[in-house]
Every structure is written in C-alpha cells, then in structure tokens.
Amino acid sequence: MGRIGVDVYPLQSGVSLAEVETFGKFLGGSPANVAVAAARLGRRTAVITRTGEDPFGEYLHRALREFGVDDRWVTPVAGLPTPVTFCEIFPPDDFPLYFYRQPKAPDLVIHADELDLDAIRTARIFWTTGTGLSEEPSRSATFTALEARAKSGLATVFDLDWRPMFWKDGVTVAGDGSVPEGAGGPAAARAFYERALAHATVAVGNLDECEVATGEREPGAAARALLATGVELAVVKQGPKGVLAMTRDGASAEVPPVPVDVVNGLGAGDAFGGALCHGLLCGWELERTMRYANAAGALVASRLACSSAMPYPGEVDTVVREGRA
Numbered sequence: 001m002g003r004i005g006v007d008v009y010p011l012q013s014g015v016s017l018a019e020v021e022t023f024g025k026f027l028g029g030s031p032a033n034v035a036v037a038a039a040r041l042g043r044r045t046a047v048i049t050r051t052g053e054d055p056f057g058e059y060l061h062r063a064l065r066e067f068g069v070d071d072r073w074v075t076p077v078a079g080l081p082t083p084v085t086f087c088e089i090f091p092p093d094d095f096p097l098y099f100y101r102q103p104k105a106p107d108l109v110i111h112a113d114e115l116d117l118d119a120i121r122t123a124r125i126f127w128t129t130g131t132g133l134s135e136e137p138s139r140s141a142t143f144t145a146l147e148a149r150a151k152s153g154l155a156t157v158f159d160l161d162w163r164p165m166f167w168k169d170g171v172t173v174a175g176d177g178s179v180p181e182g183a184g185g186p187a188a189a190r191a192f193y194e195r196a197l198a199h200a201t202v203a204v205g206n207l208d209e210c211e212v213a214t215g216e217r218e219p220g221a222a223a224r225a226l227l228a229t230g231v232e233l234a235v236v237k238q239g240p241k242g243v244l245a246m247t248r249d250g251a252s253a254e255v256p257p258v259p260v261d262v263v264n265g266l267g268a269g270d271a272f273g274g275a276l277c278h279g280l281l282c283g284w285e286l287e288r289t290m291r292y293a294n295a296a297g298a299l300v301a302s303r304l305a306c307s308s309a310m311p312y313p314g315e316v317d318t319v320v321r322e323g324r325a
C-alpha cells in the first residue's frame with residue numbers, strides 16, 4: 001500500500017538532467033516496485049494506491065497487469081496528475097531523485113473508508129511505507145490498515161522509506177505528540193513512525209531511514225532500537241555495505257554485499273523488499289532470506305531501471321550461488 005508513479009529515467013549516465021537527451025518510462029514508486037519484485041519471484045501480489053485520471057494512470061494500470069500485479073485496488077483521483085519521478089545517474093553511489101507530485105500525489109488521497117479491510121486482514125504479507133504517513137488522508141488510511149493487521153498473526157512490514165521532500169518542515173511536534181495537519185520534518189515523522197511500528201511485525205530501512213525512525217545510525221544499535229518499537233524482525237539495509245538483520249528472539253544475520261558494477265542504485269531496496277517477502281513466505285531461516293534479498297538488491301543496482309529490472313528466481317539463485325552479480 002502506498003506510492004506509485006511513473007519513473008522517467010535518463011538513458012544517459014553521468015550527466016545532469018540539464019544535459020540528458022533521452023529518457024525511458026517505467027512503472028515506479030517504492031511499494032509498487034516491491035509488489036512487482038515479489039511477483040517476479042512468483043508471488044501473487046496487489047497494490048492499494050491511486051493514480052491521476054490521465055494517460056500515465058492508464059499506463060500504470062497496464063504496467064501493473066503486465067507485471068502480474070493485481071490492480072483492482074488502484075483507483076483514479078480526478079483533477080490530480082499521476083506523479084512522475086526523474087533521476088540522475090552518477091554511479092557508483094549518487095542517484096538524486098526529482099519528484100513531481102504537485103499539487104498533491106493521488107497516492108496520498110487514499111481514504112480509510114475506501115479500504116478493503118477484509119483483503120488487508122487476510123493477505124499473508126502486508127507492506128506499507130513511511131511516505132504514506134506524510135499527509136492526510138493517506139496517513140489515517142495507513143494507520144487504519146495497520147490496525148486491521150495488528151492481531152492477524154501474519155507478517156506486516158513497515159518500510160521506513162524516508163523521503164524528506166514529502167514532509168513539510170519547520171513545525172515541531174506538540175507536547176501531546178500531536179502534529180498539526182501539514183506540519184512535518186523528522187521529529188514529526190518519528191512520532192508517526194513509532195505509531196506505525198507498533199502495529200508492524202517487520203521493520204526495514206536503510207541507515208538514513210533508521211536514524212529518522214530511531215535516532216541511531218550504527219547498524220546494530222539501529223536494529224536493536226527498531227526491535228524496541230515492538231517488531232519481531234528488524235532489517236537494516238546498508239547499500240554497498242550489505243545488510244544486518246536481527247530478530248526479537250535473538251537471531252541475527254549480517255550479510256556482506258555482493259560485488260557488482262553499479263549502473264543505477266535506485267530500486268535495489270525495492271528488489272530487496274520483494275525478495276524479503278518471498279523469503280518470509282517460504283519460511284526460510286533468517287540468513288538464507290538475507291542472502292537472497294541481498295543478491296536481488298545487488299542485481300537491480302547493476303541495472304538501469306527499477307520495476308522492469310526486478311530479477312527472476314533463477315537470476316537470484318545464480319548470484320547467491322556464484323557470489324557475484
């Protein structure tokens with residue numbers, strides 16, 4: 001549940017958008033990418049989101065269906081354009097994103113009373129992200145969905161997904177923990193993140209995101225701080241440094257990165273997420289799941305796109321086996 005948009009990515013690397021001449025068009029938006037990634041690995045997936053009532057919205061429906069992702073819970077919002085996202089590609093580690101989500105992204109207009117709570121309750125995995133908490137009515141809808149999951153005994157993943165540009169800065173959280181509508185910044189985000197994590201069983205984030213959510217950026221301390229919010233599994237992604245995961249019952253797995261020639265690091269986290277879902281659904285032990293997700297992330301870092309670059313099981317198996325993407 002959450003963000004969707006059209007990624008308009010340069011077909012030239014190492015140049016600023018001012019110089020790019022040609023672009024490719026891809027389905028994007030982190031949670032939508034995660035659904036695509038899990039579908040590529042053979043899972044039955046769906047997304048809950050909204051698009052504009054425009055040709056890009058139509059494209060996203062078509063792309064979801066082509067990827068095998070159920071689009072029945074994707075509805076149009078009249079009067080708002082489908083968001084587009086540009087990036088610049090400066091390998092190996094600089095990939096600035098330029099989000100065009102004005103005046104408001106349709107995916108932040110998800111209303112709680114329009115949710116199919118039966119479907120949300122019974123999904124074997126429910127995945128949502130921090131961006132959904134950045135504005136109303138999406139914030140309340142995200143909490144409603146998470147609350148519906150709370151006693152399900154099924155995996156509920158909260159992806160910290162910190163995108164500061166979606167949060168309005170400059171207003172601090174009031175003493176009672178409430179935040180005026182439209183106010184934001186990391187302090188406000190943390191209060192909402194804590195509330196979301198209280199309903200989640202799995203937390204996943206990169207180091208910047210862990211710092212926003214917990215104040216910690218040393219991987220072990222961040223994982224422990226996430227566990228302290230009540231989740232059963234904390235996953236700290238470290239980009240080219242691999243991943244650390246810890247469970248509430250004391251297990252941990254630290255997996256080194258798979259060496260890779262990076263083309264575009266964007267989407268690695270979402271590939272990782274889809275593979276994490278696959279490992280959880282397979283019931284694999286922690287270390288195996290982390291190695292698999294790590295390999296899926298590295299594979300997408302070696303490719304230009306996000307959604308259409310998500311790997312098939314044979315590709316991930318080969319990287320796990322050979323230790324190189």
Ligand SMILES: Nc1ncnc2c1ncn2[C@@H]1O[C@H](COP(=O)(O)OP(=O)(O)O)[C@@H](O)[C@H]1O
Nearest residue numbers: 206237238239240242257268269294297298301
């Ligand atoms: N340059 C890279 N080399 C090898 N593995 C990578 C690289 N970038 C990402 N990965 C893998 O993908 C995972 C997610 O990437 P990361 O950049 O940490 O997430 P996000 O995209 O959410 O910030 C990493 O934990 C790692 O397993």
Ligand SMILES: O=C(O)C[C@@H](O)[C@H](O)C(=O)COP(=O)(O)O
Nearest residue numbers: 028029030266267268269270306
């Ligand atoms: O998340 C977005 O809205 C932009 C995405 O479309 C893009 O695919 C991306 O940045 C993926 O995020 P990541 O996997 O966390 O790098």
